[in-house]
Amino acid sequence: MRPVVLQVAVGPANSDDAKVVQGLAQAFARAHKEIRLHTILTDGVVASAAALSDGEADLAIVRGDLDVPKNAQAVATLRKSVAVLWVPPKPKGKNAKAVKIKNITQLAGHRIGVVGLTDANVNLLKVILQQYNVDLAKVDIVRFATTEVAEAIRAQKADAFLAAGPVNSKITADAIAASARDGGAPTFLAIDSADAIAQNHPVYEAAEIPPGAFGGSPARPDDEVKTISFSHHIVARKSLSDATVAAFTRQLFAIRQQIISDFPLAAKIETPDTDKDAVIPVHPGAAAYVDGEEKTFLDRYSDYIWWTLMAMSATGSAGAWFASYMKKDERVGNATQRDRLLDMIALARRSDSLDELDLMQAEADAILRDTLNGFENGAIEEGSLTAFNIALEQFHNSVVDRKWLLTSTPQHPQLASVPLRATT
Incomplete structure (x- = not known):
């Protein structure tokens, strides 16, 4: 009757994903749920996936466009992130003859800054450039930490920038706000070939950034921008019991509404894709909850109970016969x-x-x-x-x-x- 404690790998420490998971852990504990969460903070989604693969964690938050451990099965979609490509306006009076970048094909020969120090967003940029036949050898890709982006934009260390995160990501919004200078507005580069990218790479989906998603006046962007998105998933070890995963999934969606006020990103949590051809196969326990086929206690253990009673009866009869024989x-x-x-x-x-x-x-x-x-x-x-x-x-x-x-x-x-x- 004691609660089951699941180890959850998530990172980095101050990320939105970590805050949501920690909020869930606190909510589960306050409600005295049968499933409890213990957070294992990692350096990022790659390290979280490694923790699950090595058996150090029961659950992990992974990024769908990266390598997912073979022993991982989907439980829920934590959130969706979009790729944002933009070009800061040129300072007035300088480089007046500089070529203005209006589309992705014009990125060849330029320096592109990527927000984030991991390989994940660099790989995302390469997928986009390859779709538009931009020679990667002619592109200089520079990585910037999230705390360095604003200064890099002001110092003109790159001609264009790419960030990936939720549509309402504060990191992306602050970077774009830093790009607006001298009254100029950044130019957003639409990924018009998003459907083709999704066709060639099933981990991505075609998406749109709505007008005004990043605030500002005038609105940034001032019109809908086509792009691609990818998902962050809650995955579980394949060996984790169906009953445990079903109980966790049920608790997750039951308590989600209670933490939205503190963690708005919790509203983005969705049920997993239960199709057989899903990019990440769904865990049977999560699928049972989603499909309304979650088994009760008697459904799960009736056969064991029946066979146990039969065995006890047979053992009792054998014992009585043996005692009588003696x-x-x-x-x-x-x-x-x-x-x-x-x-x-x-x-x-x-x-x-x-x-x-x-x-x-x-x-x-x-x-x-x-x-x-x-x-x-x-x-x-x-x-x-x-x-x-x-x-x-x-x-x-x-x-x-x-x-x-x-x-x-x-x-x-x-x-x-x-x-x-x-x-x-």
Whole structure:
């Protein structure tokens, strides 16, 4: 009945993903749910995936366009991120003759800044450039930490920039705001071939950035911009039990609404793709919850319960038979003694000796003692004890009647004594 604690790998420490997972962990604990979460902070989605692959975590937050561990199965879609390509405006009075970049094909021969130090966004940029046949050898790709982007834009360290994150990402919005200078507005580069990219790379989907998504006045962008998106998934180890994953999925979607006020990104949590051709196969436990086929306790364990009861019944019967077999000799001995008691009834009625009757009485007492011991040991049943009691009562009556007859009539010559069996 104790809660199950699942280890969740997520990172980096101050990312939106980590904040949402920590919020879920706190909500599960406050609600005393059967599933609890323990957060393992990593350097990023690559390290989180490695933690799951190595068995250090039960759950992990992974990025759908990166390599997903072979032992990982989808539980939920945490959020979707979009690729944003933009060109900062040129400073007035400088480089007036500089070529203005209006589309992706014109990026050849220019320096492109990528927000983030990992390879993930660099690989995303390469996918986009290759779709437009831009020679990667003619492009200088520079990476900037999220804290360095604003300064890099002001210092004109790149001609264009790429960021990836939720549509309402503060990091992306701050970078674009830093691009607006001297009243100029950044130019957003549309990925018009988004459908083709999605066709060639199923981990991506065609998407749109709505007008004003990054704030500002005038709105940034001022019109809808076509782009591509990818998902961040909550994945579980394939070996994790279906019941545990189903319980976690049920709790996740039940408590999601409670943390939206503190973590707005929780509103983006969606059910996983349960199609057989999904990019990341869904975990059977999550699929059972989504499809409404989650098994109850009896559904899961009825077969085990039935077989256990059958095994207990068979074991009990075998044990009873074995105990009965072990006491077979004792029951046979008791039956012999009961037969002896019946024989002594007839002997007592014919006996002419008081001493002989006393000997038979002593033998009957010994038989009574053995019979009671057998009853206490379970070798003699209550019905057999009742039959023995009747025989014993008849014997005592016969002895009493015979003694009264012998003492009330004249003495006769002693007749041959009836042979007696030695008392056992």
